[in-house]
Amino acid sequence: MTESSDGETPGGTPVGSSHERETTSEEAVSTGVVIAVSEVLGTTADDLRPIGEVLDADALDSLVAGDGETDVSVRFQYERCSVVVTGDSITVEPPHHTLS
Template identity: 35%
Template sequence: MSKRSSTNRTSVHDEVQYERDDDEPLTVAVAEAVATYRGVDVIDLEPLHGAIDTGALERLFDSRAGDGRTTGTVAFEYDDCLVTITASGTIRVEPAPS
């Protein structure tokens, strides 16, 4: 398995805000938001589970369980981006801090 270099990654946007659909898995929404930010296909991204525990992320904001969080924010770096997720379902993608 080859490791991709991230030194030449660029974005097509300064920032992307992505509003997640209620029935859309959070991990899928994160990948879509980052792919949009990068201007690439989702399959060209690094695996999300390499940046964050995807199961824990889904459980943290799982509204289908009936007791989903109504407040809170999680931020993490993924694929040279800073991803910020709010309990309201907004996903913001911007450049990772240098």
């Protein structure tokens, strides 16, 4: 994604700010992570390193999908961003922030 003249990505996220998106059954969680990170960084998903080089994307998708009865939270770094994935959301903090 490219930055617009007002400093936001086409998705409306201010470039360099944290971003949270809901997970959906129509989209693999790993795909949602790539999209959210690209929005935070103000770039396209194609410009990012493949998420499969960082972690097992199928395992992440399966773990988060789970049985719906267990709370899951997965934290990792991707493209210098801090990422937290739960059963219902993906939170991405840009490189200068840390998640607590």
